[in-house]
Amino acid sequence: MAVHAFQAFRRSSGALRRRHLAAAASCACSLLASGCAVDGEGPAAGEQTPVASGFGELHLALTGALPGAAAFRLRVYKGAVTNPSQTPLQDFGCKAYGGTESNKLIIQDLEARSDYAVLLDLFEDGACTKPRYRAYRGAIAVTAGSGAAVKENPYWLPTVEFGKLSQMAQVKPALNDTAASKTCSIDADCQGIHVNATCGANNRCKVDNLYPLNGWSRRGLPSSVALDDGRVAIVGGLSVLTSGMWAASAEQVEVFDPRTAMMTSRLVKNAGSPVAMAEAVTLSGGAFAMVGGTSRAKVLLSPGKLTAQLDTEFCAAAGSGNCAVTESVARWTVAVSGESAAQQFALGLPVAFPAAARVMTPNGERLLVAGGTEVPISAGFDKRRGKAMLCKADASQIVCDEETNKAMNAGRANAAVACIAHDASGGCTKVALFGGRKSPTSPLTEIYDAAANAFVVASDIGAPPQDLHGGRLFPVGAGKFLLVGATAKKLFLEDTELAVSGAQPIYLLSVDTTAAAPVITWKPLDLGAGAGQDGGKRLLAAAVQLADGSVLISGGLDASLAPIANALWLSPDGSLRANITSNIARFGATASRILGKGPLAGCAVLAGGFALGTDSALAPQNQIELFCPNP
Amino acid sequence: MTEACSTMSPSDRPSASRSLLQRIAFAAVNLVLAAALPTVPLAGMLGALPVQAQSAEPAKASAKQRVLILRADGTGVPEAQRQSVTRELQTQAMKYHQLDIVLSSADLTEEMFEFECTEAGVECLGRIGAKYTAQLVVYSELAKNPSGQLQLNMRVLDIAQGRVAQSTVQPLDSVDKSAQAVQRGLVVLLGPTDLPAAAAEAQATLQIVLFGGGVALVYVDDKLVGRTSVGGLRVSVAAGSHTLKVVRAGFREWSAKVNLAAGAVFEQAVQLEQQAVVSGNGLPGSPGAPAPSESITQKWWFWTALGVGAAAVGVATWALLKPSDAAQTGYTAISIDHMEAYLDPVFAGKAAK
Numbered sequence: 010m011a012v013h014a015f016q017a018f019r020r021s022s023g024a025l026r027r028r029h030l031a032a033a034a035s036c037a038c039s040l041l042a043s044g045c046a047v048d049g050e051g052p053a054a055g056e057q058t059p060v061a062s063g064f065g066e067l068h069l070a071l072t073g074a075l076p077g078a079a080a081f082r083l084r085v086y087k088g089a090v091t092n093p094s095q096t097p098l099q100d101f102g103c104k105a106y107g108g109t110e111s112n113k114l115i116i117q118d119l120e121a122r123s124d125y126a127v128l129l130d131l132f133e134d135g136a137c138t139k140p141r142y143r144a145y146r147g148a149i150a151v152t153a154g155s156g157a158a159v160k161e162n163p164y165w166l167p168t169v170e171f172g173k174l175s176q177m178a179q180v181k182p183a184l185n186d187t188a189a190s191k192t193c194s195i196d197a198d199c200q201g202i203h204v205n206a207t208c209g210a211n212n213r214c215k216v217d218n219l220y221p222l223n224g225w226s227r228r229g230l231p232s233s234v235a236l237d238d239g240r241v242a243i244v245g246g247l248s249v250l251t252s253g254m255w256a257a258s259a260e261q262v263e264v265f266d267p268r269t270a271m272m273t274s275r276l277v278k279n280a281g282s283p284v285a286m287a288e289a290v291t292l293s294g295g296a297f298a299m300v301g302g303t304s305r306a307k308v309l310l311s312p313g314k315l316t317a318q319l320d321t322e323f324c325a326a327a328g329s330g331n332c333a334v335t336e337s338v339a340r341w342t343v344a345v346s347g348e349s350a351a352q353q354f355a356l357g358l359p360v361a362f363p364a365a366a367r368v369m370t371p372n373g374e375r376l377l378v379a380g381g382t383e384v385p386i387s388a389g390f391d392k393r394r395g396k397a398m399l400c401k402a403d404a405s406q407i408v409c410d411e412e413t414n415k416a417m418n419a420g421r422a423n424a425a426v427a428c429i430a431h432d433a434s435g436g437c438t439k440v441a442l443f444g445g446r447k448s449p450t451s452p453l454t455e456i457y458d459a460a461a462n463a464f465v466v467a468s469d470i471g472a473p474p475q476d477l478h479g480g481r482l483f484p485v486g487a488g489k490f491l492l493v494g495a496t497a498k499k500l501f502l503e504d505t506e507l508a509v510s511g512a513q514p515i516y517l518l519s520v521d522t523t524a525a526a527p528v529i530t531w532k533p534l535d536l537g538a539g540a541g542q543d544g545g546k547r548l549l550a551a552a553v554q555l556a557d558g559s560v561l562i563s564g565g566l567d568a569s570l571a572p573i574a575n576a577l578w579l580s581p582d583g584s585l586r587a588n589i590t591s592n593i594a595r596f597g598a599t600a601s602r603i604l605g606k607g608p609l610a611g612c613a614v615l616a617g618g619f620a621l622g623t624d625s626a627l628a629p630q631n632q633i634e635l636f637c638p639n640p
Numbered sequence: 641m642t643e644a645c646s647t648m649s650p651s652d653r654p655s656a657s658r659s660l661l662q663r664i665a666f667a668a669v670n671l672v673l674a675a676a677l678p679t680v681p682l683a684g685m686l687g688a689l690p691v692q693a694q695s696a697e698p699a700k701a702s703a704k705q706r707v708l709i710l711r712a713d714g715t716g717v718p719e720a721q722r723q724s725v726t727r728e729l730q731t732q733a734m735k736y737h738q739l740d741i742v743l744s745s746a747d748l749t750e751e752m753f754e755f756e757c758t759e760a761g762v763e764c765l766g767r768i769g770a771k772y773t774a775q776l777v778v779y780s781e782l783a784k785n786p787s788g789q790l791q792l793n794m795r796v797l798d799i800a801q802g803r804v805a806q807s808t809v810q811p812l813d814s815v816d817k818s819a820q821a822v823q824r825g826l827v828v829l830l831g832p833t834d835l836p837a838a839a840a841e842a843q844a845t846l847q848i849v850l851f852g853g854g855v856a857l858v859y860v861d862d863k864l865v866g867r868t869s870v871g872g873l874r875v876s877v878a879a880g881s882h883t884l885k886v887v888r889a890g891f892r893e894w895s896a897k898v899n900l901a902a903g904a905v906f907e908q909a910v911q912l913e914q915q916a917v918v919s920g921n922g923l924p925g926s927p928g929a930p931a932p933s934e935s936i937t938q939k940w941w942f943w944t945a946l947g948v949g950a951a952a953v954g955v956a957t958w959a960l961l962k963p964s965d966a967a968q969t970g971y972t973a974i975s976i977d978h979m980e981a982y983l984d985p986v987f988a989g990k991a992a993k
C-alpha cells in the first residue's frame with residue numbers, strides 16, 4: 010500500500026503538536042520551578058521568560074572520568090550561550106581535573122529559573138590551553154522549595170571530544186536489561202521503568218532511545234539542513250519496513266538545538282507526505298526548501314548485494330496523489346516556538362531526484378529546480394527531464410511559474426550540484442550540474458547562468474568519469490571543489506540491484522568560468538593508505554563541510570557493500586587530515602554543520618542512516634553523533 | 641487543495657482519578673471493539689478476492705465482490721421474528737454499495753433442500769453461494785442463549801477458501817429493535833458501509849496519519865470506519881461536518897470536529913498522548929519494575945546535599961544573589977556520566993534507579 014501523497018491541510022494545536030514525550034516533559038516541568046524548556050513545542054530554553062519564585066542550589070560534579078583530561082574550566086550562564094563573549098554568571102576558572110569524585114562544586118542561592126546553561130571545557134594540560142573535551146547543556150532549571158526529587162536526577166551534559174565522533178546520550182545497559190525482563194502488551198506497561206520505554210515486538214519492554222537527549226525517530230536516508238540560527242533540522246527518512254518496502258517516518262522533523270544541546274521533534278503544518286531522500290536547500294529567512302524525495306522505497310542489504318529501488322507502484326497515473334515519489338516543491342519553516350508550517354507547489358507529476366540550488370536572478374532570489382526523472386523508471390525509455398524551473402519562495406507561498414520549462418542540455422536525475430559563482434552580496438549567480446545523465450553521449454557537466462537565464466555546456470578535461478551519479482560538492486578555494494560520494498551506478502533508478510558499490514573516487518574539480526565555455530578539470534584524489542581500503546570511494550556516505558573548508562565524510566558502503574565504521578576528514582586541499590573511528594557503521598546518513606556562535610557552533614551533526622542490526626537486517630538509526638573540530 | 645477546516649477539541653483528562661476512569665472506559669471500549677477489529681483485514685481480503693463473473697449480472701459489477709445475504713435462520717423463535725430480522729438484514733445489506741449484494745430468493749430451508757443439505761455448514765452454504773455466483777455468503781441465525789436471551793449469530797463464508805472468514809454474536813434485546821444488532825453484525829462481517837449512492841458526489845476523502853505509527857481505531861461520528869496502519873487510514877466520508885475520534889489503548893482519546901468540503905482530500909495528523917500511569921491500580925501499565933541501579937545514598941549529590949560533609953570532601957561552595965530573607969532552597973545537579981543520562985530531569989524523574 011502506498012503512503013498517499015497529500016496536499017491537504019494539517020491542523021495543529023497545542024495538544025496535537027506535543028511530542029511523544031510530552032508526558033515526560035510536563036512531568037518534569039511539574040517538578041521544576043518554572044516553565045518547561047524541553048517540550049518540543051514549548052518555548053526554546055534560551056528564549057523563554059523564566060519565573061523567579063525562590064532560590065535554589067546548583068550542584069556540579071564532574072562524574073564520569075574523561076581520559077586525558079588534566080584540567081577543566083566550568084562556567085554557568087543565565088540563559089543559553091549564543092556567543093563566546095557572553096558573560097557567565099559564574100566562571101570557576103581553570104581547575105585541576107581529578108576524575109570521578111574530586112571535583113564537586115556548588116553554587117548556592119541561585120534565583121529559581123529554568124534557563125541556566127552550563128559550559129564545561131576540559132583540557133589536556135593543567136594550564137587549560139589544550140582543549141580536549143567540551144560539554145554543554147542549556148535549559149537547566151534551578152528550583153526552589155523541596156528539591157529532593159530533582160537532585161536524584163542530575164542534568165546530563167552532552168560531551169564531545171574534539172576531532173572525534175561523539176555520541177549523545179546512551180541507554181544504560183542495566184536499564185535495558187531491566188526493561189527486557191518485563192513482559193508487556195502495550196507501551197504503558199513499560200512506563201514504570203522509564204518514560205521512554207516501549208513495548209517491543211517480542212512483548213518485552215525496551216528503551217530504544219533517550220530522546221530528547223538523542224534522536225527519537227529512526228531514519229534511513231533522511232535529509233538535514235543547517236538553519237541560520239544554529240539549529241540543524243533532520244527531515245524525513247525511511248523508518249518502517251512493511252511488505253518489503255520502507256516507509257518514511259511520520260515524525261517529519263527533529264531539530265538539534267545547540268542552545269540546549271537537545272533534540273526537539275516538530276510537526277509541520279501542510280508538509281505533505283513524509284519523505285526520504287529529499288534535497289533540503291537552505292533558503293533565506295530561516296526556511297528551507299524540500300525538493301524531490303519519496304515516501305516509500307525498497308532498501309535491502311545482504312552480503313555483496315544492495316537492493317535500492319523506488320516504490321513506483323502507484324505512479325503511472327500522474328497526479329493521482331498516490332505515487333510515493335514527491336509531486337511538489339515545498340518551503341518549510343521550522344519554528345523555535347509556535348507553529349511550524351510548509352507551503353507546497355504542485356508540480357502536477359511525480360519527479361524523482363531533481364537537482365535544487367538557490368540562485369540570484371535579475372528578478373531576485375529563486376530556487377532552481379532542474380531535471381529529475383519521471384516515474385516509473387523505464388529501462389528502454391529515458392524519462393529524465395531536460396528542463397528546469399525557477400521557484401520564488403517567500404513567507405506565504407512558493408510558486409514555480411516564472412520559468413517552467415527552461416531547456417537544459419541533457420536530461421539529468423540525481424545530478425550533483427554546486428554554486429560556482431557569486432555576486433557581491435554572496436548570491437549564487439552560476440550553478441553547475443554534474444552527471445546524472447543516462448548516457449555518456451550527453452554532456453557530463455552544464456552550467457546555469459542566472460543572469461542569462463540559460464544553460465551552457467561545460468568542457469570537461471582531465472580525468473572525468475564516464476558515469477557519475479549523486480555525490481556532493483564542497484567549495485575548497487577559488488574555483489576548487491571536492492566531489493565526494495558519487496557513484497557510477499544509477500542507484501534507485503535503472504540500477505536497482507548492485508553487486509559492487511560502483512563508488513567513484515573523491516574528485517578535486519577546478520572550475521574556470523572566465524572563458525565563454527566554462528572548463529571543468531577533473532582530478533581523482535589518492536588519499537593514501539591512511540584512508541583505509543575504500544580510499545574514499547564510498548556509496549551513500551554522509552558528507553559535511555566544516556567552517557575551515559575541511560570536509561568530513563562519514564560512513565557509507567565500501568566496494569564490497571559493507572557499512573563503514575569510520576569517517577575521513579579531508580583538508581581543503583584534498584589531503585587526508587584524519588581517519589576517525591565512528592561509533593556506528595552506517596550508510597545513508599546525513600550531516601550538517603551547526604551555524605551561529607554558540608559553544609557547539611562549527612560542530613557537525615550526524616544523523617540517521619542504516620546499520621546492520623544484530624540479526625543482520627537493516628536497522629534505521631536514531632542515534633545522533635556530534636563531530637567538533639579542534640577549536 | 642483542500643477547503644476543509646478543523647476545530648480541535650482534544651480530550652483532556654489530567655487527573656489521576658479521571659485517568660483511571662478513562663482506562664476502565666478504554667477497557668470497555670476495547671472489549672466492544674475486539675469484535676469489530678477483524679473487519680478491516682476482512683475488507684482487505686475482500687479486495688483481494690478474485691471476481692467470478694459467471695452471469696450477466698455479476699459481470700456488470702465486475703469490480704465488486706458478490707455477497708449473498710441468506711434469509712435469517714431461526715431456532716426456537718416465532719416465524720414473524722425471523723422474518724423481521726430477515727427484512728432488517730436485507731435492508732442493511734443493501735447499504736453496501738461497494739459490494740455486489742444479492743439476496744436469497746427463498747428461505748434457507750428451501751435453499752438447503754435444493755442441495756439436500758441437512759446442516760447449514762460450510763459445504764452446504766458454499767453450494768448455495770455458488771448457485772448465486774457469490775464469493776461470500778452471509779448466514780444469520782436468530783436464537784436464544786441458554787439463559788433465554790435472544791441473540792443473532794452471524795458468520796460470513798469465503799467460498800473460494802471454503803472456510804468461515806468471520807463470525808459474530810450480537811445480543812438482541814428485542815426483535816423490534818434488531819436494526820442495531822444487524823448493523824453491528826454486518827460491520828464485523830463486511831466492514832463499514834459506504835455512502836448512499838445519492839450522496840456519492842458529495843464525498844470527501846479523509847486521510848488520518850498517526851504520528852509515531854501504531855494501530856488506532858478511527859471513528860467518524862462515533863461510527864468505526866477503520867484503523868490506521870503505517871500509511872495511516874484513507875477513507876471516503878460524506879462531505880459536511882463530522883466528529884473524528886481516534887482511539888488507541890494506552891493513549892488519550894483524540895477527537896476533533898471537521899468540516900469537509902465535497903471532493904476535498906482532508907488530511908489530519910493525529911498525535912496521541914500517552915495516558916498517565918496510575919500507580920497501584922492493578923491495570924496494565926502500572927509501575928513496579930525492579931530498579932536497575934544503585935541506591936540514592938551511593939550518589940554523590942545525596943551526600944553533598946547533606947551539606948555537613950561538603951567541605952570535608954573538598955566541595956567548593958559559592959553563594960550568589962540570594963537576599964537574606966529568601967525562601968526555601970532547592971537543588972539541581974549536573975552530570976557528565978553517560979550512565980546517568982537516563983536519569984535526566986527531562987525524563988521527569990520517572991526512571992528506575
